Amino acid sequence: AQKVTQAQTEISVVEKEDVTLDCVYETRDTTYYLFWYKQPPSGELVFLIRRNSFDEQNEISGRYSWNFQKSTSSFNFTITASQVVDSAVYFCALSEGKAAGNKLTFGGGTRVLVKP
Amino acid sequence: DAGVIQSPRHEVTEMGQEVTLRCKPISGHNSLFWYRQTMMRGLELLIYFNNNVPIDDSGMPEDRFSAKMPNASFSTLKIQPSEPRDSAVYFCASSFRQGRVELGAFFGQGTRLTVV
Numbered sequence: 001a002q003k004v005t006q007a008q009t010e011i012s013v014v015e016k017e018d019v020t021l022d023c024v025y026e027t028r029d030t031t032y033y034l035f036w037y038k039q040p041p042s043g044e045l046v047f048l049i050r051r052n053s054f055d056e057q058n059e060i061s062g063r064y065s066w067n068f069q070k071s072t073s074s075f076n077f078t079i080t081a082s083q084v085v086d087s088a089v090y091f092c093a094l095s096e097g098k099a100a101g102n103k104l105t106f107g108g109g110t111r112v113l114v115k116p
Numbered sequence: 117d118a119g120v121i122q123s124p125r126h127e128v129t130e131m132g133q134e135v136t137l138r139c140k141p142i143s144g145h146n147s148l149f150w151y152r153q154t155m156m157r158g159l160e161l162l163i164y165f166n167n168n169v170p171i172d173d174s175g176m177p178e179d180r181f182s183a184k185m186p187n188a189s190f191s192t193l194k195i196q197p198s199e200p201r202d203s204a205v206y207f208c209a210s211s212f213r214q215g216r217v218e219l220g221a222f223f224g225q226g227t228r229l230t231v232v
């Protein structure tokens with residue numbers, strides 16, 4: 001069965017600090033997909049990134065970067081130079097590669113509070 | 117595209133009443149998911165459809181919950197009779213997967229259900 005663990009329940013930083021969110025996953029599939037979502041106080045779930053298990057290249061998008069390590073089953077997310085608008089709950093999610101199933105399993109989320 | 121559209125955004129109903137939540141997925145997506153979010157349990161997958169066919173409904177809490185997808189552009193989640201413990205935010209999401217192409221799930225804005 002697939003499982004996603006976000007050990008950090010809440011992180012508080014001061015604006016302009018970097019913050020790294022940990023995500024560890026479990027799956028028996030060799031093909032799978034990893035995602036990060038942001039849930040701001042307004043409540044919607046915003047898709048941030050998708051990563052395939054067969055592509056370990058790390059990615060940077062503006063102040064966001066992601067570090068995918070298959071060897072440790074981790075897909076960590078870093079916000080560089082955090083801003084107040086980054087305050088949100090961030091979810092890591094996993095989807096296995098079965099042909100007939102692509103349901104997302106979510107971690108418990110990490111609440112990030114960026115103080116001015 | 118307008119994204120995933122859910123209605124209503126908010127619903128307040130009395131215990132015992134029937135509640136119907138509606139979802140219009142993104143055009144061209146072949147999977148649809150219903151999730152429920154509560155403080156206690158986080159994001160739970162209730163049911164998902166692939167090409168309009170229910171694939172996994174193991175997350176549906178009990179027989180009071182039912183979901184349908186009569187065509188590729190519409191789905192409903194019905195609770196009958198509703199109970200106070202059903203109070204939660206219900207999200208609909210859609211995604212596209214074909215072979216190794218996985219676009220990731222895009223979520224609607226959610227329906228906040230309150231059963232009094």
